[in-house]
Amino acid sequence: MVERLVRHLQVPSNKAPNLEQRSTDDTLGWEKDSAKGELAKVLGQMATLQHRLLAEAQQSLLIVLQGRDASGKDGLVRHVMTGMNPSGVKVTNFKVPAGSEKMHDYLWRCHAACPARGEIGVWNRSHYEDILVPRVKNLVPEEVWRQRYRHVRDFEQMLVDEGTRVLKFYLHVSHDVQRQRLQKRVDNPESGWKHDPSDLSDRELWPKYGQAYEELLKETSRADAPWFVIPADNKWVRDLAVAKIVLAELQDMNPQFPKPPPGLKGLKIV
Numbered sequence: 152m153v154e155r156l157v158r159h160l161q162v163p164s165n166k167a168p169n170l171e172q173r174s175t176d177d178t179l180g181w182e183k184d185s186a187k188g189e190l191a192k193v194l195g196q197m198a199t200l201q202h203r204l205l206a207e208a209q210q211s212l213l214i215v216l217q218g219r220d221a222s223g224k225d226g227l228v229r230h231v232m233t234g235m236n237p238s239g240v241k242v243t244n245f246k247v248p249a250g251s252e253k254m255h256d257y258l259w260r261c262h263a264a265c266p267a268r269g270e271i272g273v274w275n276r277s278h279y280e281d282i283l284v285p286r287v288k289n290l291v292p293e294e295v296w297r298q299r300y301r302h303v304r305d306f307e308q309m310l311v312d313e314g315t316r317v318l319k320f321y322l323h324v325s326h327d328v329q330r331q332r333l334q335k336r337v338d339n340p341e342s343g344w345k346h347d348p349s350d351l352s353d354r355e356l357w358p359k360y361g362q363a364y365e366e367l368l369k370e371t372s373r374a375d376a377p378w379f380v381i382p383a384d385n386k387w388v389r390d391l392a393v394a395k396i397v398l399a400e401l402q403d404m405n406p407q408f409p410k411p412p413p414g415l416k417g418l419k420i421v
């Protein structure tokens with residue numbers, strides 16, 4: 152069943168994702184009432200496999216989250232990483248590069264944030280900001296951001312070759328749902344602090360970001376490091392879709408407990 156979901160949401164290598172044609176409010180044939188229970192079940196299975204992954208300490212999983220403002224990246228981290236052992240999960244929120252980050256190539260901070268063997272790394276924004284933002288805001292000449300497609304493909308391939316699985320999720324929301332969420336954020340005294348005036352200027356650049364994502368997903372989705380377009384207008388769909396894909400990957404990784412040292416049989420601890 153998950154194969155069908157993967158086929159439906161994965162961007163094939165070198166194929167345009169056709170974001171405009173992809174629904175943001177698809178419920179993927181699921182019912183909201185049963186989705187909560189289903190998510191709990193999936194998270195339980197993920198936790199069991201993560202326990203083994205950490206014990207095995209041979210493979211890593213990198214989960215990249217991208218999407219427009221208010222597309223739900225933070226919420227996804229909160230809902231889907233729940234239940235995992237925090238010792239083995241490394242979440243990184245990538246902000247506008249500052250300090251020593253600016254003094255190095257753009258992949259420097261990303262490489263440092265990669266999960267170690269046994270760990271799951273979650274990137275809330277990523278090296279993809281270094282293609283999107285300079286492009287949309289005309290910060291560097293085109294050849295500079297364009298050659299980064301090649302850099303990130305090679306970088307991710309290197310990670311894969313060295314034992315890291317890479318899954319990339321684009322949280323796809325509609326223009327109107329973004330408006331509703333930004334409005335709610337402003338109206339609620341407990342979330343007003345999250346308001347960033349640059350979210351509004353980025354909203355004005357909606358079509359430019361759309362074009363940039365369209366090309367970026369085509370250029371960088373690969374069988375070994377695929378992009379998935381997740382319908383994200385409904386939070387419950389978003390969470391369940393990502394969780395199911397992550398679970399399927401962990402199952403495929405099939406981590407195993409290391410063999411205990413010899414001589415345990417009959418050993419009595421005194």
Ligand code: ADP
Nearest residue numbers: 220245246247248275276277280281284347349
């Ligand atoms: P978020 O919006 O993800 O909740 P912030 O409000 O802190 O978190 O926003 C992070 C900001 O940093 C975003 O506007 C994003 O575009 C920007 N950013 C992240 N990485 C880069 C980068 N490499 N280059 C330029 N801007 C970046």
